[in-house]
Amino acid sequence: MxxxxxxxxxxxxxxxxxxxxxxxxxxxxxxxxxxxxxxxxxxxxxxxxxxxxxxxxxxxxxxxxxxxxxxxxxxxxxxxxxxxxxxxxxxxxxxxxxxxxxxxxxxxxxxxxxxxxxxxxxxxxxxxxxxxxxxxxxxxxxxxxxxxxxxxxxxxxxxxxxxxxxxxxHLVLAFTTRALAGSSRLAAPVSYVGPVVPAASGEWSGSDGRPLVVVTLGTSNAAAGSRFLAESVDALAGMPEVQGLVVDPSGHLISESVGLARRIPQVAVFAHASAVVCHGGHNTVCEALSAGLPLVVAPIRDDQSMLAQQVTAAGAGVRIRFDRAKSGDIRKAVTSVLSTSDYAAGAARIRESFQAAGGAEEAATHLESLV
Missing domain, CATH: 3.40.50.2000 (Glycogen Phosphorylase B;)
Known part of the structure; x- marks a missing residue:
């Protein structure tokens, strides 16, 4: 073929x-x-x-x-x-x-x-x-x-x-599951194959033993996200009980108590994390949920608002306003997903659905059936 x-x-x-x-x-x-x-x-x-x-x-x-x-x-x-x-x-x-x-x-x-x-x-x-x-x-x-x-x-x-x-x-390959996205309203045949999460590239050994909270807005939101990232640094600086890591592509942020990085090996880092704060990009959401991590989602535009809605509907996280959230709001949201076991349980349910869906192998099988 x-x-x-x-x-x-x-x-x-x-x-x-x-x-x-x-x-x-x-x-x-x-x-x-x-x-x-x-x-x-x-x-x-x-x-x-x-x-x-x-x-x-x-x-x-x-x-x-x-x-x-x-x-x-x-x-x-x-x-x-x-x-x-x-x-x-x-x-x-x-x-x-x-x-x-x-x-x-x-x-x-x-x-x-x-x-x-x-x-x-x-x-x-x-x-x-x-x-x-x-x-x-x-x-x-x-x-x-x-x-x-x-x-x-x-x-x-x-x-x-x-x-x-x-x-x-003929076929729509949906790289998600019904457990997260719900059922399709389309007449087209949809196959929910789950996300294809890449293998961890390299190792990450930056954990200091405290619960790790990662903040990332993806690679294309540096300009729009500078205010939110700065508020996130302030929020995590006020939480000495957690280890904060903020991805700042611009390299402009400064902090003595919160970790900063222009880029991270995301899958490898998520393997050590306890929660993720993000913009609701599909890949970031799926990589976090594949690791069973509850989310704080601050959607910016495009599909991100819908992803945030799916995360909250699945009980896997909370949503905050990207354009209005202050450090106190972010701190409150992070505290909520870390301290409320229901969010971790919701993320675990999504992880199980991802594992059962088949991913790349299942998608390839569906494509073979078209010929």
């Missing part, structure tokens, strides 16, 4: 498919990637077919102050749709050269679905985050109609009559 993985130049979206690609290769299948070059080439192993230039459509260009509909409008009008238009010729060339039996398209690489449908190829959606499965715009019909119109224009430009490009009619 020959599998073409069509992805955007976003590490978080590529991460679960790297594990799937490894399993497919180990089973003797041929795997190739397709996406904007050279960014994708730096994030994957194996052959890469270039598709478009992501520079004009980088999410890094989005003003950090955008929230709510303004952030959603930028995402669709200035990133998702232009990126699909730009990638489509390269994806078509990759399909012609590689001759895949099946195409896997990330939800933010809609060119994969466009070209696969046009060529009559079976294709699967890679849902690296579960947000869209819950139909977040279902209660906002005007915004949902606006998104539909943008997609209709995209399909018309490329001569495709397919429905919603975010959901393959």
């Amino acid at each position: 020959r599998v073409l993985l069509v992805v955007p130049p976003l590490a978080g979206h590529i991460a679960p498919l790297r594990g799937v690609a490894s399993v497919l290769s180990a089973r003797g299948h041929s795997v190739a990637w397709c996406g904007p070059a050279p960014e994708v080439s730096t994030l994957v192993d194996g052959p890469v077919f270039p598709a478009g230039d992501s520079a004009p459509f980088s999410l890094a260009l989005r003003p950090p102050e955008l929230r709510g509909f303004a952030a959603l409008k930028y995402l669709w009008e200035s990133y998702l749709v232009p990126l699909a238009d730009a990638m489509a010729p390269g994806v078509a060339s990759a399909v012609s050269s590689f001759a895949p039996d099946v195409v896997v398209a990330d939800q933010q690489a809609m060119a994969g679905g466009l070209v696969a449908a046009r060529c009559g190829l079976p294709w699967a959606t890679s849902a690296s985050t579960s947000t869209e499965l819950a139909d977040p715009l279902g209660s906002l019909p005007k915004i949902a109609s606006w998104v539909d119109d943008l997609q209709a224009g995209l399909r018309a430009r490329h001569g495709v009559l397919l429905g919603d490009l975010r959901f393959s009619p």
Whole structure:
């Protein structure tokens, strides 16, 4: 079997498919990637077919102050749709050269679905985050109609009559579980395979014996998160009973009592932690819950609010306001998840569901069934 993985130049979206690609290769299948070059080439192993230039459509260009509909409008009008238009010729060339039996398209690489449908190829959606499965715009019909119109224009430009490009009619691989995300409201066939958490890279030996609390906002929120990170340092400095570690990509924070790092081997560090404070990014949430860690979630934008809702609904953590939380609020939330056993129990339930879901092996099996 020959599998073409069509992805955007976003590490978080590529991460679960790297594990799937490894399993497919180990089973003797041929795997190739397709996406904007050279960014994708730096994030994957194996052959890469270039598709478009992501520079004009980088999410890094989005003003950090955008929230709510303004952030959603930028995402669709200035990133998702232009990126699909730009990638489509390269994806078509990759399909012609590689001759895949099946195409896997990330939800933010809609060119994969466009070209696969046009060529009559079976294709699967890679849902690296579960947000869209819950139909977040279902209660906002005007915004949902606006998104539909943008997609209709995209399909018309490329001569495709397919429905919603975010959901393959053949298979949607959801890298989560029902225990966290709930059941899908979609008509498309959804397979909950659980997250693909990478193996710990290296060791971490910084624990001093106290409960470790890690604060991280991911790698792309440094500008928007400076205030929140500073408040987190103050919060943890006032908790001598815990060991605090704050990830500060800018390197601007200073503290004598709280650990600071520009980057951390996250999976390795989480193995020693007792709780995590984060922005609600899907990979960070899943890596924390895979370690059975309760969460304090302060969503910033995009899918993060929905992830925060899922965490609280599962009883695995609490939610605070990213833009308003002061050190006292953060300290109170951290104290709550550390001292209330129900949150640890909720995180443990999610961890068990992840372990039972199958991960990359299960995803690879579903893709084999498409051919």
